[in-house]
Amino acid sequence: MTEVTLVPGEVSLGQWQAIHAGACMRLDPACAPRIAAGAAAVERILARHEPVYGINTGFGKLASVKIGDDDLATLQRNIVLSHAAGTGAPSPVPVVRLMMALKLASLAQGASGIRPQTVALLEAMLARGLTPVVPAQGSVGASGDLAPLAHMTAAMIGVGEILVGEERLPAMDVLARAGLEPAVLGPKEGLALLNGTQFSTAHALAGLFGADRLFRTALVTGALSTEAAKGTDAPFDPRIHRLRRHAGQIAVGEALASLMAGSAIRASHRADDPRVQDPYCLRCQPQVMGAALDVMRAAAAMLETEANGVSDNPLIFAETDEALSGGNFHAEPVAFAADMIAMAVCEIGSIAERRIAMLVDPALSGLPAFLTPRPGLNSGFMIPQVTAAALVSENKQRAFPASVDSIPTSANQEDHVSMAAHGARRLAEMVENALAVIGIELLAAAQGCDFHAPLTSSEALERVRARLRAQVPHLEEDRHFHPDMEIANGLVREGAIMEAAGLALPGVLS
Missing domain, CATH: 1.20.200.10 (Fumarase/aspartase (Central domain))
Known part of the structure; x- marks a missing residue:
């Protein structure tokens, strides 16, 4: 089957169509420096101990709540668990795979502040045919497709279910069977994975x-x-x-x-x-x-x-260490x-x-x-x-x-x-x-x-x-x-x- 190389920002409709049809795909290795630079910028922003939305604050209406350094990992895990509130029938596997590829291409542009190992996990799940079970209903198409993307992200941290072929299995078991470690999300990563239009765009x-x-x-x-x-x-x-x-x-x-x-x-x-x-x-x-x-x-x-x-939001600009x-x-x-x-x-x-x-x-x-x-x-x-x-x-x-x-x-x-x-x-x-x-x-x-x-x-x-x-x-x-x-x-x-x-x-x- 055709293999598609994702060059973020330059993927053609024909390539997205091939991924939707089941083509194998890989991320262009040239993305690595940008991904690393974005993650490093998040660390430098945190070191300033200034409130920055989504990194060390609450979310949405709770953005004014400052979160201490010791709770930053819990903050990111909590946003995934609380936002995985979709309902309805599971989304079709080709659409979920396309959604994952769209998210991967977005994160790989280095503006989301996500770490290389988290990007690698998402890419590995795609390569191994591990498709999170994503309920189809629950997004209003603003603040991103929060609920659907939260279900995708929950599978990455070992929560929820993953489809392997026709089998619907606990996510933690599937990751272990595939030799993959569940993600432990760092600052900004939960929000980066949840925030975005990839579910709507894939459909x-x-x-x-x-x-x-x-x-x-x-x-x-x-x-x-x-x-x-x-x-x-x-x-x-x-x-x-x-x-x-x-x-x-x-x-x-x-x-x-x-x-x-x-x-x-x-x-x-x-x-x-x-x-x-x-x-x-x-x-x-x-x-x-x-x-x-x-x-x-x-x-x-x-x-x-x-x-x-x-x-997604906020966006990280590594050259100036800004989160906008x-x-x-x-x-x-x-x-x-x-x-x-x-x-x-x-x-x-x-x-x-x-x-x-x-x-x-x-x-x-x-x-x-x-x-x-x-x-x-x-x-x-x-x-x-x-x-x-x-x-x-x-x-x-x-x-x-x-x-x-x-x-x-x-x-x-x-x-x-x-x-x-x-x-x-x-x-x-x-x-x-x-x-x-x-x-x-x-x-x-x-x-x-x-x-x-x-x-x-x-x-x-x-x-x-x-x-x-x-x-x-x-x-x-x-x-x-x-x-x-x-x-x-x-x-x-x-x-x-x-x-x-x-x-x-x-x-x-x-």
């Missing part, structure tokens, strides 16, 4: 990666639906899109034109089609999908910046990015559902009612379209911006929060809903094209149909529909459909 990145695959596959199924409806490719003419100048719209128009190039189905009705214009769900694909692409690319740029930044308190832990950029992705995902599914509805309606598509040769005796695609509608409506409800919500916490010390964790966590289910809509469209569009035999579509789209038909036959009579949908959903989820098209499709990472 948002995971959502972005899923949305990218969704988008590319929806281009393919959208083109296939256009063929099934004998729609025109004239709206994909590049001259139209160059005049409007939006990069995403131009890219989508080119992709759709390429997907349909050489289609005998399209050629068969160029001269005698009585329709002047197709419905918006076909004709406006470049405008809708192009806007979604532009929005997701903007969100990707925000998340790439966030992933390469340092977001600020608000880098506030996850508003992540919240906005997650909201942008959510809106795009919702619209990708929404316009796809309209194409399904158009295909099953003989008045609009010119195809047999509900795409079955014998409607009445057979219901065909009647209820799969209802399922698609249900999924789209569910995503509409979830697409409401999380970033416009706020609730004061910590006795009003933290009086405005981002809700980034809420906004980012919902993306996985939204993407899954939209993928299922695209799976239904794949089945419906292929069925529609079957009625045009012996005419064929383009080479790219015929490869897509062949990939589907290798596992799902044409629907001649009603049969148990759910297995067909599960197969189609799997092909969409795994990227098999966009790969079968064999074309370079535009996306977030390209």
